[in-house]
Amino acid sequence: MEKNNQKQNQIQVELTDEVAEGTYANLAIIAHSPSEFIIDFIRIVPGTQKAKVKSRIILTPDNAKRLLLALQDNIYRYEETVKNGGGGSSNPFGELIPPFGGITGEA
Numbered sequence: 001m002e003k004n005n006q007k008q009n010q011i012q013v014e015l016t017d018e019v020a021e022g023t024y025a026n027l028a029i030i031a032h033s034p035s036e037f038i039i040d041f042i043r044i045v046p047g048t049q050k051a052k053v054k055s056r057i058i059l060t061p062d063n064a065k066r067l068l069l070a071l072q073d074n075i076y077r078y079e080e081t082v083k084n085g086g087g088g089s090s091n092p093f094g095e096l097i098p099p100f101g102g103i104t105g106e107a
Contacts, residue, residue, distance in 0.1 A: 023054045037064040 025041035032038065041055040059067065 025054050027051065032061075032064075036060060 023041070023043075025043050027042040027044050029040045029042065030037065031040075037059045039057045039059070040053045041057070042051045043054050044051040
């Protein structure tokens with residue numbers, strides 16, 4: 001009976017070729033209201049005055065918390081891989097450069 005319930009609760013996720021290519025972003029701006037979190041993923045090109053929002057994701061507070069926990073778990077696993085000789089920097093986030101000059105966001 002337990003196996004049957006697990007099969008009924010599975011969600012099949014479809015990934016189109018276009019979405020699978022991904023969209024590069026090098027900045028995220030997060031805003032919130034009492035009922036939702038808005039994350040704008042932005043691509044900044046050096047030497048330009050404008051930055052374009054490439055994707056906007058709107059989440060409920062509960063789903064924002066789930067995203068936070070999933071990111072924390074994945075970062076932890078990534079860092080453990082690096083410590084065990086998996087390549088990459090031993091401190092992957094230690095050299096982050098803050099966004100340059102006066103970028104503000106509104107949601």
